[in-house]
Amino acid sequence: xxxxxxxxxxxxxxxxxxxxxxxxxxxxxxxxxxxxxxxxxxxxxxxxxxxxxxxxxxxxxxxxxxxxxxxxxxxxxxxxxxxxxxxxxxxxxxxxxxxxxxxxxxxxxxxxxx
Amino acid sequence: xxxxxxxxxxxxxxxxxxxxxxxxxxxxxxxxxxxxxxxxxxxxxxxxxxxxxxxxxxxxxxxxxxxxxxxxxxxxxxxxxxxxxxxxxxxxxxxxxxxxxxxxxxxxxxxxxxx
Numbered sequence: 001x002x003x004x005x006x007x008x009x010x011x012x013x014x015x016x017x018x019x020x021x022x023x024x025x026x027x028x029x030x031x032x033x034x035x036x037x038x039x040x041x042x043x044x045x046x047x048x049x050x051x052x053x054x055x056x057x058x059x060x061x062x063x064x065x066x067x068x069x070x071x072x073x074x075x076x077x078x079x080x081x082x083x084x085x086x087x088x089x090x091x092x093x094x095x096x097x098x099x100x101x102x103x104x105x106x107x108x109x110x111x112x113x114x
Numbered sequence: 115x116x117x118x119x120x121x122x123x124x125x126x127x128x129x130x131x132x133x134x135x136x137x138x139x140x141x142x143x144x145x146x147x148x149x150x151x152x153x154x155x156x157x158x159x160x161x162x163x164x165x166x167x168x169x170x171x172x173x174x175x176x177x178x179x180x181x182x183x184x185x186x187x188x189x190x191x192x193x194x195x196x197x198x199x200x201x202x203x204x205x206x207x208x209x210x211x212x213x214x215x216x217x218x219x220x221x222x223x224x225x226x227x228x229x
Contacts, residue, residue, distance in 0.1 A: 031215065033215060033216070033217075035217075041221065041222070042118075042202055042204075042219030042220055042221050042222050043157070043202075043204075043217075043219050044219075045216045045217060045218070048215040048216060050215070055215055056215050056216050058216065090156060090157065092217075094215075102147075102159060102162050103147070103159075103217060104159065105149075105156045105157040105158075105159075106156060107155070107156045108155075108156045110154075
């Protein structure tokens with residue numbers, strides 16, 4: 001079975017632009033979470049979605065938004081990009097949002113804002 | 115707010131030596147994770163610890179959890195160069211909270227194993 005897949009793997013954008021990152025969870029997994037990892041730091045929670053509903057939101061500005069589709073894939077959108085948005089964006093997939101479940105991470109999207 | 119602290123943040127080891135990475139967290143949680151990250155790569159799951167006193171071992175790595183002390187340890191036995199990586203612990207928010215599905219990560223421990 002395929003693991004968590006993210007696209008694109010690398011992306012360069014200019015300040016002020018908009019970006020969309022995509023994630024396909026492991027087959028059968030219904031929960032997707034997004035994390036931002038700035039170089040040299042641990043990942044920071046951005047959003048969690050389960051069954052197409054937002055179940056959690058981290059301390060990020062409204063420029064960050066996300067959604068989950070009926071096939072459980074997800075998009076993370078970031079508007080009005082800032083240099084500080086440069087980071088590795090990780091998607092994590094799990095079977096459900098509660099209970100005994102493990103989170104598996106995709107390979108990430110490396111976003112560079114210039 | 116849940117806070118997770120790891121120490122040390124940098125660890126330089128000789129091959130064959132033993133060492134322990136510590137992970138402290140600030141509030142009650144029902145689940146603790148250990149991940150490994152190689153440079154430029156994603157997070158690889160190592161262990162999931164579910165209950166007080168839980169101990170799991172895989173190869174030269176052994177993780178344990180003390181929920182009363184809010185402490186987890188990752189013990190490295192007879193280190194080899196292949197273990198060089200960054201190790202993160204992560205804690206999940208407690209049941210019933212609004213951030214139940216959220217993982218809070220420590221700062222990471224950069225481990226370098228020298229010949």
